[in-house]
Amino acid sequence: MHLKASLFATVQFLMLLPLGRAADECQPYTRGDKPDLGSMPSPRPEITRSVQERDEILPGDVVCRAWGETDEEVNHHTCTDLAEFYWMDVAKLFKLNPILKTDCSSIQPNTEYCTDGWIEPVGDKINRCGPLFGNAPCAYSDNPCCNSETWTCGATAQDCADGICYEGFCAGDAVYTTNGKCGVGHGMRQCAGKWGDCCSMDGECGSGPDFCGADKCQTGNCAATPLPTRIIADGISGEFLVTLGSYTCDFKNCPLLECACTGPTAEPAADA
Incomplete structure (x- = not known):
């Protein structure tokens, strides 16, 4: 009877003791505990765009086709750095991003800026285009x-x-003339199509000897200037035997009309 009473008392005593926890088990959380934020990775800043895309593009809107992102740290050199990185003029960067001040003081970190695009021009309602109609595209x-x-x-x-x-989906007038004027003095425009394939020294497009002939053609399908004819004297043979004006003479002229077979540098033939 005393043994049962002793065991019962021992069990009651053990039940009153606090339960222990292993080191690898979750510890209880209290309001006073604070997480160590220094050990947590920093969230990546949200990237915003300088130009908001629109469902309907209106004249004067920026139409952007490529974007460049700034770093977390920016300064007044960032605009120039961004333009140089994307091979563009800094003036175009400001034009495509109207929110930027020209001193770059308004540049923002973690922001996408337009690096390629255009300003939507005013179109013509009846499908006209070009310089006669305000360069409507x-x-x-x-x-x-x-x-x-x-x-x-x-x-x-x-x-x-x-x-x-x-202009449009073609090389356009900036490359191929649309009025027949070409070459130096006309923006180095080339000739093509109905204008012919040669630009004369006078800056006119055309075809045939008067436009494509040697000493008459500026650019295009110009005829090549013929090289001097290689002549070998009778009864003499040799790899270096050439006559007056031949490029094989190391660009030297022979005082006499015949050159002796002496080697890479031609010399006048000896008198008979």
């Missing part, structure tokens, strides 16, 4: 080529052909 429309013969937007092969297409 055709690109990115159903008729993407400005025909310089009609000054209307079109989509045919003729509309988009070199020498006819003024």
